[in-house]
Amino acid sequence: MTLQLSIRDIRPAEYEALGQLMVRxxxxxxxxxxxxxxxxxxxxxxxxxRLSEKPATHVLVATTADGELVGGIVYFDDMAQYGSGGTATQEKDAAGIRLLGVDPKFRGAGAGKALAQACIRRARERGHAQVILHTTAAMGVAWKMYEQLGFVRSEDLDFLQEQLPVFGFRLKLQL
Incomplete structure (x- = not known):
């Protein structure tokens, strides 16, 4: 199943719906x-x-042609805003992506990949040398997708979120 998707910045009227989708x-x-x-x-x-209200931070959403919310992701132009554990917030000349989520009824339609690619394009357009992200073992589908997009494990970015191991990845950008 391939969808016709629109990827854009979130609108305030969508905050609650995206939050509910992410929790689910x-x-x-x-x-x-x-x-x-x-x-x-x-x-x-x-x-x-609300993360979109932070400096250099953009929440992107994927919607169908008729405006149905499919998923979202957070893009950081400034790693100081990234907000994770570990050393990622100290990375220079990097953009970050976090919190990718796609409504289960749209899985397999390319929304997650389209959201990640939109972030990679933004990072490239803004002249960043790399994109940083984190994922967990529970996020196997996303992990595989990130590797297919060219992200490489970067153990120096790993950290524990309470008792949960969180694994860092980097994508070097050719400018």
Missing amino acids: VYSTLDGFPAPAEQPRYYEMLANIG
Whole structure:
């Protein structure tokens, strides 16, 4: 199934719907902590749209031709805003992407890849030398997609989010 998608910045009227989608997606990942185990993380997911109010931060959404919300991702032009554990926030000349989520009914239609590629294009257009991201073992589908896009494991970016191992990746950009 291939969808005709529009990728754009989130609108305030979509904040709540994207937050609900993200909580639903992440809470159903096999092997990922439940909301009761990491309430602060799920609070951030529920309020994902508000991240677009931070400097150099953009929440992108994928929508269908008729405006249905398919998924979202957060793009960071400044790694100081990235907000993860580990050393990623200290990376220079880098953009970051976090919190990719796609509505399960649209999985396999290319929305996750389209969202990630939109972030990579933005990073390239802004002259960044690399893109940084993190994922977990529970996010196997995303992990495989990131590798197909050219991201390479970067163990120096790994960290623990409470008891959850989080794995860093880099994509070097040719400018």
